[in-house]
Amino acid sequence: MxxxxxxxxxxxxxxxxxxxxxxxxxxxxxxxxxxxxxxxxxxxxxxxxxxxxxxxxxxxxxxxxxxxxxxxxxxxxxxxxxxxxxxxxxxxxxxxxxxxLQGSLANFAAGVLVIFFRPYRIGDYVEAGGTSGTIDDVQIFTTELRTPDNRKVIVPNGQMMSGAITNYSSHDTRRVDLVVGVGYDDDIDTVRRVLEGVVADDPRVLADPEPNIRMSAMGDSCINWIVRPWVNAVDYWDVYWEMTEEIKRRFDAEAISIPFPQRDVHVYHHPDKADEASL
Missing domain, CATH: 1.10.287.1260 (Helix Hairpins)
Incomplete structure (x- = not known):
């Protein structure tokens, strides 16, 4: 029972x-x-x-x-x-x-700081945490970036906020910085005219701020010129690459040289003892 x-x-x-x-x-x-x-x-x-x-x-x-x-x-x-x-x-x-897991809590706190201060947004191209790329997502503990060659990089939020953050997308305009070297024998006025023509003929270059074209330095093998036009941020790389190519084409047409580093070597002959004896 x-x-x-x-x-x-x-x-x-x-x-x-x-x-x-x-x-x-x-x-x-x-x-x-x-x-x-x-x-x-x-x-x-x-x-x-x-x-x-x-x-x-x-x-x-x-x-x-x-x-x-x-x-x-x-x-x-x-x-x-x-x-x-x-x-x-x-x-x-x-x-x-x-x-x-203090590190994970620190990453969560850093994520909250990202939301509060907003140093970057989804779609911004930034350089932070030892890497650079486009912000795809911000998780509770990590931030996901997409590199220009389409790799996903996952960075802890604490690492993103622990150092300097360079946001290339925060402003609507950017300045293109080009440095062009020409030979010492080339005419200064001709070089200036060609560079100003390249900048003026590109419709993507903004009139305000005004482009800056100046001779910047006299180097060991060439004279350096700076070419600094302002463009919309979305046009930055296209202008950078295409303007560099156009400068080379016009320099070739105007016979303006782009010198390479060179050194003058002087050879001195010292007579040896046999030569001195024959004398």
């Missing part, structure tokens, strides 16, 4: 446990689907509110993480585990883990 009671109790408890386990799995998978749906809706709502894309992605990641924590706790509670005790244990463990 006692054995039958134990068997019935285990059978009832086992059935109840299986039902609770199935319910917990259903809560988890359905909850995850609902979280993804809410995450997408929140992103669309922030985009409709014309929130900054950087802030939108960062807040979206935080919303997703918080909702998933709620779903996991609900699923665990369905199995019969006391979530209040679990939260207390996780809190104590979280303190220990937090001390061990």
């Amino acid at each position: 006692d054995l039958q009671w134990i068997t019935d109790f285990v059978s009832m408890q086992g059935t109840s446990f299986v039902i609770n386990l199935v319910a917990a799995l259903a809560i988890f998978f359905i909850g995850r689907w609902v979280v993804k749906l809410l995450h997408g809706l929140s992103l669309k709502a922030m985009q409709r509110g014309k929130l900054d894309p950087l802030l939108t992605k960062f807040l979206g990641n935080i919303v997703y993480a918080l909702l998933m924590i709620f779903v996991v706790l609900a699923a665990i509670g369905q199995v019969g585990i006391q979530t209040t005790s679990l939260i207390a244990v996780l809190g104590a463990a979280g303190l220990a883990v937090g001390l061990a």
Whole structure:
């Protein structure tokens, strides 16, 4: 009789446990689907509110993480585990883990600083954290950059904020800095006329600020000229490359030389003892 009671109790408890386990799995998978749906809706709502894309992605990641924590706790509670005790244990463990993972917490804090101060935005080309590239995404702990050759570079937020940040996209205009070397025998007025013509004939060069064309230095093998036109930021590299090529073409047409480094070598002959004896 006692054995039958134990068997019935285990059978009832086992059935109840299986039902609770199935319910917990259903809560988890359905909850995850609902979280993804809410995450997408929140992103669309922030985009409709014309929130900054950087802030939108960062807040979206935080919303997703918080909702998933709620779903996991609900699923665990369905199995019969006391979530209040679990939260207390996780809190104590979280303190220990937090001390061990101070770098991750620093990265999270740096991510918050990025959102608050906005040294860069999604789509900006920056140089920071020992690398350079276009900002694709800002996660809770990391920033994703895309290099010009289409490589993804993931940099911790703390590393991004620990040094100087050069943002090449923050302003609408940029100055193209070219240095051109010509020979000492070339006419100064001709060189100036050719360089001014190249700049004036490019429709992408802005009239304000005015381009700067000056002789800058007399080097060992050439005279250096600086050519500094202002252009829209999106035209920077096209102007840089195409203007360099056009200067070379016009220099060739005007017979203006572009010298290469050279040295004059003087050879002196010292007579040896045999030569002195013959004298």
